[in-house]
Amino acid sequence: MDDDMLKGKLVRLVASDPLGEAEAIVRWSANSVYRRLCSTDVPLQYSTKKYKEWLEKDAEKDPPPFNFFSIHTLQDDRLIGGISLDGGAYPSGETFVGIGIGDPADWGQGYGTDAMNVILRYAFEEMNLRRVALDTFEYNPRGVRSYEKAGFVHEGRMRGFLNRDGRRWDMIFMGILREEWEARNR
Amino acid sequence: MSAQLFRGELVRLAAVDPDEMSKAMPRWNLDSEFYRMLDSGPQAMFSAKKVKEWIEKDLEKDPAQDMFFCIRALADDRLIGFMSLFDNTGHTGDALVGIGIGEREYWGKGYGTDAMRVMLDYVFNELNYRRLSLIVFEHNPRGIRSYEKAGFVREGRLRGMMARDGRRWDWFWMGILREEWAARNGGGARGGD
Numbered sequence: 001m002d003d004d005m006l007k008g009k010l011v012r013l014v015a016s017d018p019l020g021e022a023e024a025i026v027r028w029s030a031n032s033v034y035r036r037l038c039s040t041d042v043p044l045q046y047s048t049k050k051y052k053e054w055l056e057k058d059a060e061k062d063p064p065p066f067n068f069f070s071i072h073t074l075q076d077d078r079l080i081g082g083i084s085l086d087g088g089a090y091p092s093g094e095t096f097v098g099i100g101i102g103d104p105a106d107w108g109q110g111y112g113t114d115a116m117n118v119i120l121r122y123a124f125e126e127m128n129l130r131r132v133a134l135d136t137f138e139y140n141p142r143g144v145r146s147y148e149k150a151g152f153v154h155e156g157r158m159r160g161f162l163n164r165d166g167r168r169w170d171m172i173f174m175g176i177l178r179e180e181w182e183a184r185n186r
Numbered sequence: 187m188s189a190q191l192f193r194g195e196l197v198r199l200a201a202v203d204p205d206e207m208s209k210a211m212p213r214w215n216l217d218s219e220f221y222r223m224l225d226s227g228p229q230a231m232f233s234a235k236k237v238k239e240w241i242e243k244d245l246e247k248d249p250a251q252d253m254f255f256c257i258r259a260l261a262d263d264r265l266i267g268f269m270s271l272f273d274n275t276g277h278t279g280d281a282l283v284g285i286g287i288g289e290r291e292y293w294g295k296g297y298g299t300d301a302m303r304v305m306l307d308y309v310f311n312e313l314n315y316r317r318l319s320l321i322v323f324e325h326n327p328r329g330i331r332s333y334e335k336a337g338f339v340r341e342g343r344l345r346g347m348m349a350r351d352g353r354r355w356d357w358f359w360m361g362i363l364r365e366e367w368a369a370r371n372g373g374g375a376r377g378g379d
Binding site: 040041042091092093094130131133153155156157158159160161162163168173175177 | 226227228275277278279280316317319339341342343344345346347348349350354359361363
């Protein structure tokens with residue numbers, strides 16, 4: 001109980017500042033590689049004002065549609081990305097996680113895996129959920145490796161779901177059960 | 187070409203009449219076995235007024251966000267259920283399909299499978315989608331069999347997504363690709379063989 005449960009080995013999860021977050025998202029989203037890793041949507045470009053409005057509107061809702069955290073490095077307290085759990089009532093103790101590390105210079109450094117470990121601990125030990133799920137795309141092997149490292153198991157593939165760069169790509173479903181997480185962290 | 191796009195062998199798909207559907211839905215929802223196959227959320231009761239408002243609000247959207255049809259038995263034109271297409275994102279050419287046969291005496295007799303075949307024909311030969319997806323729960327083996335008969339393939343098993351009756355239940359993701367549908371229908375439309 002003495003440990004700060006939102007602090008990992010490399011990063012910590014902090015409340016989001018709508019303006020700072022919106023500015024960062026606009027900067028990160030200028031890179032279509034990042035946008036395509038995050039979303040199946042056509043990567044449109046939105047203004048800082050628009051993102052700030054969305055973040056503020058979400059934050060006002062009660063209960064919030066997302067439990068959103070900014071990811072900061074422990075070393076220099078720098079904003080490097082975001083992670084969120086879907087909000088709601090959790091009648092089956094199940095939720096969905098989304099994560100993004102914005103700047104390619106911060107990719108492959110273990111920040112995302114560390115943030116995922118932190119949010120899983122939060123989901124299972126504080127929120128007492130039973131299961132956390134995510135989906136990712138066939139062209140994101142770095143993400144898949146990171147999720148596997150955090151303990152996620154492959155649960156299925158939606159064949160040819162995405163059509164990008166002239167070919168079709170699978171959507172990959174992954175999930176982790178509370179028992180699996182406990183077995184890894186005992 | 188299919189003679190009639192919205193007509194199958196046992197059923198036809200038709201436009202939704204908000205008055206008629208708002209009377210049928212609350213009655214079907216009293217059947218918790220039906221409701222639990224349809225929806226993952228805790229069962230709730232909705233008034234005819236509420237259902238009518240939802241349907242009317244949905245019909246007003248332009249362009250339509252989701253497509254909603256009622257299923258009618260060909261024999262006597264009775265309203266027996268509904269079907270919807272949602273989460274369709276134009277650029278991926280995929281959508282989710284939902285189906286519910288509310289009248290129990292029509293279960294297990296091929297009505298749902300027939301309606302699904304009509305929908306697949308519409309989706310691939312008129313809307314030109316590339317694939318169609320659905321989610322079905324582990325406690326609905328009748329549904330799974332029906333979707334397999336219509337050509338859907340199991341693509342994933344999301345373990346323990348739902349807690350009901352003191353245990354956890356998996357969700358199955360199923361999908362059918364345009365090529366698979368064409369191969370089952372001799373390369374063309376249903377009824378073209």
